[in-house]
Amino acid sequence: MVTEEEAFAALHTVVDPELDEPITDLGFVRSLDVDGPNVTVHLRLPTSFCAPNFAYLMASDAKDALTALPGVGRAEVWLDDHHDSEVINRGLAEDAGYRGTFGAEAEHDLDELRLTFRRKAHTAAMERALTQLLRADPRLSEEDLHDVTIADLPEGAQTEGLLRRREALGLGTGPAEPVLVDDHGAPYPREEVPLRLRFARSIRISIDGNAHFCRGLLRTRYPGSGEDQAPRAPEPFSTTTVRTKAS
Template sequence: MAELRTAAWEALHQVIDPELDEPVTDLGFVRSLEVSEDGAVELHLRLPTSFCAPNFAYLMASDAKDVLRALPGVTGVVVELDDHHDSALINTGLATDAGYRDTFPGEADEDLEQLRATFRRKAHAAAMERVLTRLLKDRPELAEADLHAITVADLPDEAATRSLLNRRAAVGFGTGPDELVLVDDEGRPCSPEQVPFRLRFARATRISVEGNSHFCRGLLRTRYPDSAADQTPRAMSSEGRAS
């Protein structure tokens, strides 16, 4: 079952913390992963605090169950969230495939797809700002206002660009060579006059995402000292395994 365990671990790279925009594997959120000889998979997740938002927790755990269940050779999947104040509710909901709203009746005011869409837009804004800020540094002849006309074809073929294209696809934006890079949350292009505001907004989003990630990584290491060995630095995870 070594091959199936490797496949399961690779599949978990697809499970993204929606707020931090990083795989749960790189964040150190995977506490244990066991695969039996008959193909049964048991996964335990851990989070930085016992009071992390239950909607984020359920989304990650539910996504983990989905990607593991889709693997050839898997005969059953158990996913449990450990040491959370809502562990009992979440684990029961996961076991019965109840869904978030039925797991938290009367409390869930939006479904997981709405939540996912909100954070995908933030992830796209952050990735867009990283690429365009790097482009301004690498091409000093460009003025900030010139960014309104930059297309995908103008971007270098590197990991940060591929990460941006993945995030564009996730929010439903085009990824062809003629697509304008600097757009708002609805995919609308910016005029030269709008560039400074849009870039500042995207930069604030990126700083918030990266700051939250740094904070949560530290909290996890404090709560679970052994998790330090399981964490991959963001520079590697965001460029090497972008979702």
């Protein structure tokens, strides 16, 4: 048997690929019903025209997360009120996979999409952790971030989030690993650090802005759904004073 708490915890591991937040925190879980070994979930999205590949990815991940739970006999996931709900729900019920669900419309494999957004999430997490470090130590310049390793980061949510995203990409998480790295774990040259940090900041701002926008759209589309949304953790910083060696 599985409990509702266990099923909800499994759904909490499912992340919107673009917004980099759990679907449970975003309020995308419309209902969860546990009947003995059987679990039924209904999902909802901010608009009816959310990208079908994103919608399928979240719904498929939700079904996989529930199916993996010990004691689950049958897991059903239904996507409500989407323009491709019928197609997606049929594909999920038949375990047809993404290409089997969308056929010729599925130009790219979902693994490519997942990798793209994992890399963006990692870039944003690097920026959060390093900006927090800059604000905590006025002596640091942006160029100094070239030498920062994981051991230099303070304990807390920002560092934990960065480590999770590095693990998802298969990057090292040891204390001696450099923090500011490219998609393959290679550190950037020192002279490129300010530019790379600004690029990472633009990615983080885009992700955070989209998440805020989509939360609002969901509350507008489904009155009362705000009660199902977890408050976003406040950023430990709002703006960053740029400090270079020349400052």
